[in-house]
Amino acid sequence: MGFIQFSLRVNERIRASEVLVIDPDGNKLGVMSINKALDLAQNEYGLDLVEVAPNAKPPVCRIMDYGRWRYEQEQKLKKAKKHQQSVVIKELKIRPKIGEHDLQVKLKHAKEFLSKGQKVKFTLRFRGREIVHQDLAAKLLERIASELSELSSVEAKPRLEGRFMVMMLAPRKDASKKQTEKAEKEEQITEDNN
Numbered sequence: 001m002g003f004i005q006f007s008l009r010v011n012e013r014i015r016a017s018e019v020l021v022i023d024p025d026g027n028k029l030g031v032m033s034i035n036k037a038l039d040l041a042q043n044e045y046g047l048d049l050v051e052v053a054p055n056a057k058p059p060v061c062r063i064m065d066y067g068r069w070r071y072e073q074e075q076k077l078k079k080a081k082k083h084q085q086s087v088v089i090k091e092l093k094i095r096p097k098i099g100e101h102d103l104q105v106k107l108k109h110a111k112e113f114l115s116k117g118q119k120v121k122f123t124l125r126f127r128g129r130e131i132v133h134q135d136l137a138a139k140l141l142e143r144i145a146s147e148l149s150e151l152s153s154v155e156a157k158p159r160l161e162g163r164f165m166v167m168m169l170a171p172r173k174d175a176s177k178k179q180t181e182k183a184e185k186e187e188q189i190t191e192d193n194n
Contacts, residue, residue: 009051010066011038019051019061031058088118089168096130096137107147114151114171124158124165131163141167 009015014034021029021037024045041049041063053060090113092106110120122144124137141158148169156168
């Protein structure tokens with residue numbers, strides 16, 4: 001975990017000569033010189049003077065425990081990062097003349113990825129004169145989409161990008177739940193048998 005940078009001026013780094021001071025409870029103490037505000041924060045409260053609104057006239061400073069505040073902000077960022085869902089896109093490359101067994105292997109991989117909640121991008125690559133038969137390639141991608149329709153929905157229909165035809169499949173919310181429940185049941189059965 002790297003250090004998170006907060007751009008607030010604290011204590012002696014505050015450049016303004018006069019500041020509006022707010023106490024730890026949120027009450028305004030009024031406008032005072034920076035020296036008086038620093039003395040008040042450090043001697044009376046035993047805390048830091050933090051510039052929270054540098055562009056205000058006069059700048060607003062709050063008396064607070066800066067180290068604790070910074071720690072809490074870092075914890076909030078960590079928690080927010082933990083709850084973020086990153087979208088993972090798995091790419092499966094195929095050819096227009098793919099064999100049936102090879103296609104079934106690719107479909108099996110796609111089912112695994114979709115059941116884990118990952119998106120699947122099918123990239124069909126044309127070589128040489130194969131690009132003349134785009135209709136056959138589109139039919140192949142439509143067949144793939146129909147075979148995976150229980151687990152996925154077509155996010156991006158097949159489209160030509162240079163010498164590639166690309167189709168994107170996104171997992172269905174209800175299907176991924178069913179798959180995880182089914183996997184849990186199968187695990188439970190195997191545990192019961194052992």
